[in-house]
Amino acid sequence: MFEPDFAKCGGLVPAIAQDACSGEVLMLAYVNKEAWDATLATGEAHYWSRSRNSLWRKGGTSGHVQKIKSIRLDCDNDTILYLVEQLGGAACHTGCRSCFFRELAGGEVRECSPKVFDPKEVYK
Numbered sequence: 001m002f003e004p005d006f007a008k009c010g011g012l013v014p015a016i017a018q019d020a021c022s023g024e025v026l027m028l029a030y031v032n033k034e035a036w037d038a039t040l041a042t043g044e045a046h047y048w049s050r051s052r053n054s055l056w057r058k059g060g061t062s063g064h065v066q067k068i069k070s071i072r073l074d075c076d077n078d079t080i081l082y083l084v085e086q087l088g089g090a091a092c093h094t095g096c097r098s099c100f101f102r103e104l105a106g107g108e109v110r111e112c113s114p115k116v117f118d119p120k121e122v123y124k
Helices: 033-042
Strands: 013-019 025-031 046-049 054-057 066-073 080-086 102-105 108-111
Touching (some): 025 033, 033 054
Antiparallel strands (some): 046 054, 066 080, 102 108
16 A cells, blocks of 8 residues: 555654755655645645644645645655655745755855745735
8 A cells, every 4th residue: 555654653644845857855844644635635735734643735825736646655664755746936934945945155154045935925
């Protein structure tokens, strides 16, 4: 069966969202059985919000939906890789294209992912 081993990780497994075309890593979130089933049923990425303790459809508020193109599981069935089409141009609630928008290189920290929207406007 193609399903994460939710029991191994206490009910939550990490899920990486990666742009299906460019390969850019967009975000990491967590998925429980409910989010997994919703993702499979809708073809859109669903996650479990640990801070809100609730199911979360990516883009439900912002409109920046993640359309699933392919799903991969690692060899231990305890990490998910969603290959997605990122609608709206941004995966991060900060307005950046990727949640991994900061990098340390050559001893310097810099922003490395473009700002796509103003979160104050989107999350009023």
